[in-house]
Amino acid sequence: MADLIITFDESFSEPDRTEFRSIATEVYGIVIELFGGPPFFDLPIKCYKRSQGPITALDNWFNPTCVAIGISAEKRRWAQLVYQLGHEFAHVMLDPRRTNGIIETLCVAMSHDALHRMADQWAGSPCAWKRTYSSSFREYLQQVEDESLDRLSMRERIRQGGWQAAREYLMLHRDEQEQVSIAEINDVRGRDIQTLGAIALRSAGVIPWNRLIGLAVRCSAIPVSANDDCEWRVAAFVPDASLSASGILWPIGR
Numbered sequence: 001m002a003d004l005i006i007t008f009d010e011s012f013s014e015p016d017r018t019e020f021r022s023i024a025t026e027v028y029g030i031v032i033e034l035f036g037g038p039p040f041f042d043l044p045i046k047c048y049k050r051s052q053g054p055i056t057a058l059d060n061w062f063n064p065t066c067v068a069i070g071i072s073a074e075k076r077r078w079a080q081l082v083y084q085l086g087h088e089f090a091h092v093m094l095d096p097r098r099t100n101g102i103i104e105t106l107c108v109a110m111s112h113d114a115l116h117r118m119a120d121q122w123a124g125s126p127c128a129w130k131r132t133y134s135s136s137f138r139e140y141l142q143q144v145e146d147e148s149l150d151r152l153s154m155r156e157r158i159r160q161g162g163w164q165a166a167r168e169y170l171m172l173h174r175d176e177q178e179q180v181s182i183a184e185i186n187d188v189r190g191r192d193i194q195t196l197g198a199i200a201l202r203s204a205g206v207i208p209w210n211r212l213i214g215l216a217v218r219c220s221a222i223p224v225s226a227n228d229d230c231e232w233r234v235a236a237f238v239p240d241a242s243l244s245a246s247g248i249l250w251p252i253g254r
Contacts, residue, residue: 004028004045011049016075020047023078024085030117031089031110036210040095043067053186054084056091061231067092078133079115079140086114093209095216097224101179101190102237103216105197105252109207112198115141148195151188163203163251166196171253180236197252204251211246219243 006024008017024047032038041058043066050070058064069088073081090110094103115137122134149155157165170177176193179185201207217224221236239254 006045006047008047012047013075019075020071020081023081026118026121027082027085027114028089030114030121031086031093034110034113034117034207034209035093035213037213039089039092040214041067041092045069045092047071054088056088056096057232058096061097067096079137082114082118082137083111083140083144086111089114091216093213095214095218097232098216098220098222098235099185099232100220100234100237101177101185101194102197102219102249102252102254104179104185104190105177105194105201106207106212106215108191108194109198109201110209112141112145112202113207145195145199148192149199151192152196154196158199163200166200166203167251167253170197170200174253177252177254178236180234182234185234200251201249208246208248211243211248215243 004025006021006028008020008024012020024045028045041064043058043064045067046059047069048071050072053070053072055070057068059066059068069085069092071081071084071088073084087107087110090107091099091103094106119134119137122130122137125131125134146155149158152169154166154169157169161168170193173193176184176189177197179190179193184190219237219239221238222233239249243249
């Protein structure tokens with residue numbers, strides 16, 4: 001972490017840049033700890049404001065020198081910032097060159113883990129304002145989960161059947177988990193399916209994040225090759241033998 005470089009450019013006003021960078025460093029530390037290893041691309045991270053929503057990319061797909069992350073969170077909305085950063089940092093760990101519904105579900109799960117960890121860290125902070133705000137991380141997460149579960153009519157079923165109920169639902173809607181287009185990934189229902197999957201993964205036990213570094217390309221139907229332009233793209237998820245045997249994705253019916 002000592003050599004970590006995270007910056008927020010001039011699209012963020014001061015003191016937001018300093019404040020956001022401090023929070024981003026905390027979130028990045030959480031993500032690195034959970035994955036238990038360096039990111040797939042161990043490069044400086046440059047964040048910029050993007051009103052259309054968060055996104056992660058490489059500055060140059062042939063010879064990257066940094067990871068560029070667009071963030072839409074506004075000042076003082078720290079829970080939203082942590083949620084977005086947790087998600088985008090997960091893409092950095094999984095390999096930002098590929099995505100699909102399964103990869104997005106894993107990134108959402110990391111967002112949830114990051115919010116829980118930040119709640120614990122800030123609850124024990126010497127800064128009074130952080131201790132006061134700490135409960136807001138879990139409140140934000142609860143709101144995100146409840147909104148998705150309500151739209152899926154799953155809140156009561158989850159309360160009664162836990163992650164097993166979520167798994168059964170996801171198995172019945174397996175095709176909706178695939179999400180092999182940007183439209184499907186960004187659709188409200190697509191995001192709700194991702195959230196339900198994240199709930200199932202986290203409720204079933206501790207996610208072995210250390211086994212998932214580089215997963216997005218490793219399990220992509222479109223491999224990266226020397227002749228490939230390596231740009232970010234959506235591709236179907238094709239689990240390899242080791243992932244299939246591990247049972248990591250069993251809670252979401254995979």
